[in-house]
Amino acid sequence: PPVLLSQVNPAATSEIINAKIFNQGFFKSNVSFEVIENEKKKEAKINYILLLDQPFVIKSISFDKLQDTAIKRLVLENTKKSLINVGSTYDLDLLRKERVRLDDILKNHGYFYFSPDYFYFKIDTSSKENNLDIYLAIKEDAPQRALKKFGIGRVLVEIDSSVYDDQFYSKVDTIRRRGIEYIKANKFFKPGIIIRSSYLRKNELYSRKNHNITLSRFGNLGVFKFVNVRIVDDTVKGDSLNVFIDLVPLPRNSLSAEFQAVTKSNNFIGPGVILGYLNRNLLRGAEKLNL
Numbered sequence: 225p226p227v228l229l230s231q232v233n234p235a236a237t238s239e240i241i242n243a244k245i246f247n248q249g250f251f252k253s254n255v256s257f258e259v260i261e262n263e264k265k266k267e268a269k270i271n272y273i274l275l276l277d278q279p280f281v282i283k284s285i286s287f288d289k290l291q292d293t294a295i296k297r298l299v300l301e302n303t304k305k306s307l308i309n310v311g312s313t314y315d316l317d318l319l320r321k322e323r324v325r326l327d328d329i330l331k332n333h334g335y336f337y338f339s340p341d342y343f344y345f346k347i348d349t350s351s352k353e354n355n356l357d358i359y360l361a362i363k364e365d366a367p368q369r370a371l372k373k374f375g376i377g378r379v380l381v382e383i384d385s386s387v388y389d390d391q392f393y394s395k396v397d398t399i400r401r402r403g404i405e406y407i408k409a410n411k412f413f414k415p416g417i418i419i420r421s422s423y424l425r426k427n428e429l430y431s432r433k434n435h436n437i438t439l440s441r442f443g444n445l446g447v448f449k450f451v452n453v454r455i456v457d458d459t460v461k462g463d464s465l466n467v468f469i470d471l472v473p474l475p476r477n478s479l480s481a482e483f484q485a486v487t488k489s490n491n492f493i494g495p496g497v498i499l500g501y502l503n504r505n506l507l508r509g510a511e512k513l514n515l
Contacts, residue, residue, distance in 0.1 A: 229268045234259065241272060249279035249314035251349065278354045279313045289346070289361035292371050295330065299360070302329050314356060319345050334373030334429035336455070336465060342366040374430050377464030381406045381418055383471045403427060413447075413473075421445065424453075424467050442471060449474045 234257040242255040254275045261268040285308065290296035307322045308315075323340040330338045346359040362371070381404060399406045399415045403426030406418050421441040423434035435453060442451040450472035458464035 234270050247316035250276055251280055252277040280354045280356045282310050282312050282314060282358060283355035284357045285310060286359045289359050298329055298333055299326060331432035336374045336430045337370045342370055372463060374463055374465050376424055376426055376428055376430055376467055377458040377461055378466045379404045379422060379424050379426055381469040430465055447473055
């Protein structure tokens, strides 16, 4: 819809356009504008003029500034799937996505406290041609624990932990299998289905992929209304994390009723009802019975 010319700020719009094309590698371009007014029609239009030079192209990508040898090795091992490549046009958005990709790799190899923001790209445009060199590095103020690999010290699974007190827990068994502890406080779940659903295991490196799989596996069982994975530092071992998986079950049994209009053989319409029964955990292994 039309707007008043006084409500438009073409200079600010020009700056936004210029920043957009700059982030896409057009470093030597220029954006200007002209306002054309029509006194008779009391109208005006704004033309934005873009003078585009050739975009800057990536000439080289260097990882020599990565001082941490373990992180550098992981980065080099995964360069084939990099989002930035020699010969490509500079794109700030791709650089940001590449930082997230590299962070994801580190998260799957124990770097629990790393963040994409700890990476930065140094851009060298000193070449006379429209070429640039990119250097990947880690910020000097990145915390030391972000550069450290963390293993898993303990994995504890509890169901309805808020319902029971310490006295109750002292009387129930704790089952230990495959590096996972399961407090068998709820008799309606077999230990096997609980232990198989956790991909976070004791003495393994932390992995965000396994973290997400664990959440997905428990959620897909369809017997829990709430799944929470808490990860805290191990106060004894400085390079370990303790994992606490809290599960809140759905009601085991549920009834449903669906009311509808039914046409009978004599063409009269009368009420009808369909009753349903669902058992979400028939044999204590998340088996479902739906009638």
